[in-house]
């Protein structure tokens with residue numbers, strides 16, 4: 001692109017490329033329009049962004065219509081956000097209650113069994129990182145032999161983390177039997193307190209903030225894989241960042257505040273990084 005753009009614009013553009021939902025894309029585009037240079041040479045760019053915003057708004061309308069109508073497979077759950085976490089349990093174990101507590105999703109909570117009849121979805125905002133939470137309808141004995149069992153088990157198998165809910169030791173045993181082929185490190189037994197923190201610690205992710213010199217940190221943070229380095233972050237922000245990299249300053253982790261580091265520096269959760277480019 002010939003037009004010179006600011007770091008803010010490039011961050012917004014990067015947010016656009018990494019957006020996982022139509023709504024996130026729209027937010028990023030609106031930020032791009034705000035931060036895009038306002039001169040003659042960038043008129044085409046502005047026009048292009050405006051067109052994309054208008055197209056996305058149409059898409060969002062269509063998605064809403066599709067959800068209302070009969071279109072779309074009722075059992076399929078599209079992954080959204082930085083990770084997918086499923087709530088799995090016996091009936092009346094409080095799955096819908098927990099989904100509502102974590103995400104504020106409006107779901108039916110009732111004292112009679114099998115209230116939830118299809119997967120229900122909400123988004124947990126964890127310090128700005130969006131995590132998708134999915135309630136799976138209650139597990140029963142010989143679950144894979146039930147009509148929708150295989151479809152639900154396939155969602156469970158593909159999830160990043162599984163939270164187990166049950167009322168009695170017998171119900172816990174039922175879950176252990178039905179889910180015996182799921183690796184243990186992906187299972188959490190629900191104990192309510194600080195569940196969101198526990199979810200985050202168990203995910204293979206860290207959240208990292210960027211900042212520009214002399215400014216506050218950018219919000220929301222970026223979710224990166226555990227083991228990510230300054231170079232991983234640079235690549236996430238913009239393809240030019242590694243090429244133009246001079247040094248970074250970093251706050252958090254084991255470094256002293258504002259320490260100068262290179263591309264190979266490993267990042268940990270809650271690090272804040274300031275890029276200096278040529």
Ligand SMILES: Nc1nc2c(ncn2[C@@H]2O[C@H](COP(=O)(O)OP(=O)(O)OP(=O)(O)O)[C@@H](O)[C@H]2O)c(=O)[nH]1
Pocket residue numbers: 089090091092093094095096097098108109110111112113114115116137138167
């Ligand atoms: N066991 C249990 N029950 C709860 C909890 N919180 C709320 N309840 C009550 O238990 C009943 C069922 O709660 P739901 O959240 O609908 O349970 P569910 O696991 O989604 O149930 P189904 O979707 O019907 O399988 C309701 O009457 C709730 O008020 C909890 O932490 N544990």
Ligand SMILES: [Mg+2]
Pocket residue numbers: 095096097108109115116135
């Ligand atoms: Mg329910």
